[in-house]
Amino acid sequence: MQKSSIPKKNQFGFYEIRLESIGGLGANVAGKIIAEAGVVGMGFNGSNFASYGSEKKGTPVSSFIRYCDEDQPIRINSPVTEPHLLGVFHENLAARIPITAGVKPDATVVINTDKDPQKAREYLRLAGGKIFTVDAIKIAYEEKVRMNVVMIGAITRAMEFVDKEVMKEAISETFGKKYQKQLEANLRGFEAGYSQVEVMEFDEDGRFPVISFKEVQGDWGYENAPIGGVIVEAGSSILKNNQTSRQGKIPLFHLDRCIHCGMCETTCPDYCFSFVEKEDSKTGKNQMFNEGLDYQFCKGCLRCVDVCPVEALTEELEAEHEIDKITIKL
Numbered sequence: 001m002q003k004s005s006i007p008k009k010n011q012f013g014f015y016e017i018r019l020e021s022i023g024g025l026g027a028n029v030a031g032k033i034i035a036e037a038g039v040v041g042m043g044f045n046g047s048n049f050a051s052y053g054s055e056k057k058g059t060p061v062s063s064f065i066r067y068c069d070e071d072q073p074i075r076i077n078s079p080v081t082e083p084h085l086l087g088v089f090h091e092n093l094a095a096r097i098p099i100t101a102g103v104k105p106d107a108t109v110v111i112n113t114d115k116d117p118q119k120a121r122e123y124l125r126l127a128g129g130k131i132f133t134v135d136a137i138k139i140a141y142e143e144k145v146r147m148n149v150v151m152i153g154a155i156t157r158a159m160e161f162v163d164k165e166v167m168k169e170a171i172s173e174t175f176g177k178k179y180q181k182q183l184e185a186n187l188r189g190f191e192a193g194y195s196q197v198e199v200m201e202f203d204e205d206g207r208f209p210v211i212s213f214k215e216v217q218g219d220w221g222y223e224n225a226p227i228g229g230v231i232v233e234a235g236s237s238i239l240k241n242n243q244t245s246r247q248g249k250i251p252l253f254h255l256d257r258c259i260h261c262g263m264c265e266t267t268c269p270d271y272c273f274s275f276v277e278k279e280d281s282k283t284g285k286n287q288m289f290n291e292g293l294d295y296q297f298c299k300g301c302l303r304c305v306d307v308c309p310v311e312a313l314t315e316e317l318e319a320e321h322e323i324d325k326i327t328i329k330l
């Protein structure tokens with residue numbers, strides 16, 4: 001067992017980590033692996049739990065990890081409000097929920113993004129601290145692994161005090177039994193995350209304030225929910241924003257290949273496509289023409305890619321396309 005001491009602790013004696021993600025990216029498993037590496041491999045005492053809703057994919061997930069000295073009991077089971085390290089698995093979450101709440105200017109932030117640390121700091125509006133950026137989705141795509149192992153690699157590099165080999169052992173322990181064939185690729189993904197992070201440190205220069213942690217309360221609770229469990233928010237409406245449900249891939253529309261058959265329109269669960277009636281220059285008759293999709297509503301399920309008979313929709317990495325430019329604004 002490796003021995004090392006925990007470099008920073010709060011007033012209760014804990015080093016605390018919070019992972020912010022969406023369901024489907026593997027933050028829950030990542031939290032378990034990081035906690036296990038600290039406890040089994042480094043000899044700390046530790047705990048981990050996650051908080052998520054009933055949906056399997058696409059909705060916010062937080063995972064919390066605490067490390068303390070071996071002989072200290074853990075009697076706290078509440079969410080981490082002021083993390084020493086914040087891991088952001090999906091950068092678009094910042095537009096939806098206050099993921100940086102409680103992050104102090106001496107904290108470390110690890111974010112999955114194609115932005116450099118300077119731009120990531122601006123995007124997250126961080127007061128200061130150390131920022132590590134890694135394009136985890138792109139690496140995961142190249143290595144054919146899930147992005148959580150890439151993020152674990154970047155987080156291990158940022159933490160410094162948990163041994164890299166210990167973390168690899170925890171990954172092997174988790175994935176080795178169930179997914180032996182994939183283990184090598186997972187370890188490659190981990191190494192790539194570890195080595196490809198970019199880092200920059202920012203002083204607290206007053207440009208952005210520290211946001212205090214406040215528990216996000218839902219609009220409806222047991223005291224005021226409508227009788228009968230009626231859902232009062234429309235599932236599909238102009239106000240809906242599904243962008244945070246995407247996991248790095250988009251359907252890209254190629255107008256020049258499209259035969260306007262409408263298969264994508266009838267398949268898409270979120271009515272993303274825009275068809276307009278126009279005169280067909282060949283027949284002189286009016287026909288519905290596909291003008292593309294609005295990415296505000298697209299959750300990246302890629303069903304439309306599967307059904308398109310002429311490859312007018314292709315599966316692409318979101319980070320490689322300026323999709324705002326091809327988004328139809330309603």
Ligand code: SF4
Binds near residue numbers: 311
């Ligand atoms: S399924 Fe393909 S060809 Fe048919 S309308 Fe959609 S994009 Fe065009």
Ligand code: SF4
Binds near residue numbers: 250267297299300301
């Ligand atoms: S990937 Fe295609 S089918 Fe799925 S939500 Fe987006 S546009 Fe609709």
